[in-house]
Amino acid sequence: MTARHTPRGLLVLGGSSEIGLAVAERWVRAGTAEVVLAGRESARLRAGAARLEKAGARVRCVHFDAERTDTHDQVVADALADHTVDAALIAFGVLADEHHPAAAARAVRTNYAGAVSCGLALAERFAGRGHGTIVVLSSVAGVRARPDNLVYGSSKAGLDAFAEGLSHRYGPRGVRVTTVRPGFVTTRLTAGLPPAPFATDVDTVARAVVEGTARGAHVVWVPRVLRWVMTAFRLLPRRAVRLLSR
């Protein structure tokens, strides 16, 4: 990161993510010169690269599958090899098909296990240099388990705890970990779902991430009011949670 807290280079894991691309574009417009988009080959990934190039960045796309945890150390090593990349955004994630146990477990592997192998690989390398920023897209869904989306929510709870622990372990070695907890964001992930209260958009999330990392926040809630809403929700008795989730 520069003195103005803009990354010199950014790695986006989940390079076609709508939120991920909005954050990347905002940083590129603020001065980030290099972006590595790590994702599965698709027209969306290529369109994301073109969009960031148009905004002024040099962009490289690399193959990345969040489920292939055995490959993540190498993907991260390659992306960070030229020492320009000093920030990474863990942006991949899927909703879980809870009617099919195997599919639900795959979603957990993506959302949680995939982020663990990427997060550890990033933290070790950034710590070796003495600096680096990791931004983790968690969710308010991880704050408290609910009857709906319980698999997605529990995977985000695990991810959120992992990010906090990573911050404690690697903070003293110069690695900043920022956990982002958005509420409902209108993207293709939520397409067809009824908007939840305090629904927001990708530009609002991007602005909150850029401002939050600049002020050194450990946790960024989007919108901010969710910090207080979810603090209260955490204290509710179980019965109230069930009733509210109907």
Ligand SMILES: NC(=O)c1ccc[n+]([C@@H]2O[C@H](COP(=O)([O-])OP(=O)(O)OC[C@H]3O[C@@H](n4cnc5c(N)ncnc54)[C@H](OP(=O)(O)O)[C@@H]3O)[C@@H](O)[C@H]2O)c1
């Ligand atoms: N939208 C919301 O309401 C909301 C709220 C809170 C948190 N979040 C979190 O924010 C993050 C980004 O979500 P989004 O809203 O931007 O949705 P999105 O546009 O659907 O992005 C999801 C990303 O995950 C990638 N992905 C999924 N499985 C993958 C795999 N096995 N290997 C590699 N990449 C994989 C997708 O790649 P492909 O293009 O290849 O499928 C896509 O880039 C997710 O972690 C999500 O859980 C979203």
